[in-house]
Amino acid sequence: MPIPADAPILTSAAMRVAEAACAAAGTSLSELMERAGAAVADTAWRMAAGAPILILCGPGNNGGDGYVAARLLGERGAAVRVAALAPPATDLAKAARAAWTGAVEAIVDGLPPAPLIVDALFGVGLTRPLADDLARRLRGFADKRILAVDVPSGVDADGQHGWEPPLPADVTLALGALKPAHVLLPTARRCGTVLLAPIGIAADRTMCSLPRQAARSPDAGSHKYNRGMLLVRAGPMAGAAALAAAAGLRAGAGYAVLSGADEAPFAAIIAEDGASYAARLDDKRLGAVVIGPGYPASDALGRDVAAAIAAGKPLVLDAAAIDVALPRLDGTPAILTPHEGEFARAFSDLAGNKIERARAAAERVGAVMIYKGADTIIAAPDGRVVAAWPGSPWLATAGTGDVLAGACGAMLASGGDAFDAAVAAVGWHIDAARRIGPGLVADDLIRD
Ligand SMILES: NC(=O)C1=CN([C@@H]2O[C@H](COP(=O)(O)OP(=O)(O)OC[C@H]3O[C@@H](n4cnc5c(N)ncnc54)[C@H](OP(=O)(O)O)[C@@H]3O)[C@@H](O)[C@H]2O)[C@@H](O)CC1
Ligand SMILES: [K+]
Secondary structure, three states: OOOOOOOEEOOHHHHHHHHHHHHHOOOOHHHHHHHHHHHHHHHHHHHHOOOOEEEEEOOOHHHHHHHHHHHHHHHHOOOEEEEEOOOOOOHHHHHHHHHOOOOEEEOOOOOOOOOEEEEEOOOOOOOOOOOHHHHHHHHOOOOOEEEEEOOOOOOOOOOOOOOOOOOOOOEEEEEOOEOHHHHOOOHHHHOOEEEEEOOOOOOOOOEEEOOOOOOOOOOOOOOOOOOOEEEEEOOOOHHHHHHHHHHHHHOOOOEEEEEOOOOOOOOOOEEEOHHHHHHHHHOOOEEEEEEOOOOOOOHHHHHHHHHHHHHOOOEEEOOHHHHHHHHHOOOOOEEEOOOHHHHHHHOOOOOOOHHHHHHHHHHHHOOEEEEOOOOOEEEOOOOOEEEOOOOOHHHOOOOHHHHHHHHHHHHHHOOOOHHHHHHHHHHHHHHHHHHHOOOOOOOHHHHO
16 A cells, blocks of 8 residues: 655645645646646546546535546546536536536446546545445445545545545545545555645645655764664563664664663674663763663663653653653653553543644654554654554564664664654664565564
């Protein structure tokens, strides 16, 4: 289920702002609809490969895009039919309907299907779940190829309601920008391959999909300390911290110390007993501290986290270390990596979709949040968001969170912005998982 990299994500309200800005800058809304319809027609043309196409049009501008696409496909010689749910209700959709000279069938039981169905029923203007009889009729097309215009109809584009569409798409053509529903579960799974038609909208980029990761190569002036010196503090389950330290080296740290452990997976990692932890925290060359992997809540964890915060080093906090650190962070640069259960425990009062909750948590704590899951969201206190859907399903296995924490440590230790470090670490983690694929165990991520 690929999705365009580094693409803007806009809510329906932000789409309307962008649309108005376009109009103010001289591009009419009918021109935008023409561009949208042309992009739908191109995609449908390729997907149909000569087979007949049935376009289902709704009453709003999503339906308007469908009528424009029908006209353009007809002009190209495609075998295209149109069926409408209701007459067009907006001026733009009325004009698009009027320019379609073919027949308009009704969406009723027994409507003959076509090998390709274009779903132009509802886009960002959906305000409630679909009526039962419409949902039932749409389910009847489930064995056809489905191209959804903007979002699969029935989906709440803003991702506030997890309404699932009766007709999941093989391809969804997002118009102008991605929408939260394309990157958040459960709806992201129903969008198929997501493509983006830019249509000339100047979209705000505060919220984007995960960018492609450039290879991070050391340069001629690099040495082990300026590539990033990383300290991983082990708890009772030292294996998890060892995974984090090894991942830190693999992700590009120049030097990794594993404090409080007898052995490490690589000879290149300095494994030492916990007594020197305080001295390590004082080391001026130290770039970041990772604490939490394999370290359940205890007085010792509280002391170790407090010492790390007092040292003022950039922190990566995972698992129980998140709860311990929250009341004390107070401006320390940090990346927090909660999974669903940890997030719910720490931020049980926050409401909204996953993006909004991640953002609110980051703002409250003043630290970067990597809210993990198949639809990982990275949020900064200043409102920036990167959505990492679809990740790799092979990461759903023990130890991969420890590896991510170590990768965050490496990116943070090399200096720079904590949000950029978190994005780079999530990207590194997903790329590594995709290279390995079936049968992945967390240890594979640190091998090569
Ligand atoms: N933004 C842009 O830059 C561009 C946007 N473009 C396109 O416009 C789309 C947005 O269009 P839109 O705002 O007209 O809304 P849309 O999704 O067609 O539906 C609204 C209609 O549906 C109705 N309705 C709602 N829920 C319903 C339900 N459950 N069951 C039944 N009816 C329901 C609602 O009526 P009401 O709620 O008043 O009853 C209203 O009549 C966008 O996704 C993209 O495709 C492009 O053309 C170009 C550039
Ligand atoms: K649609």
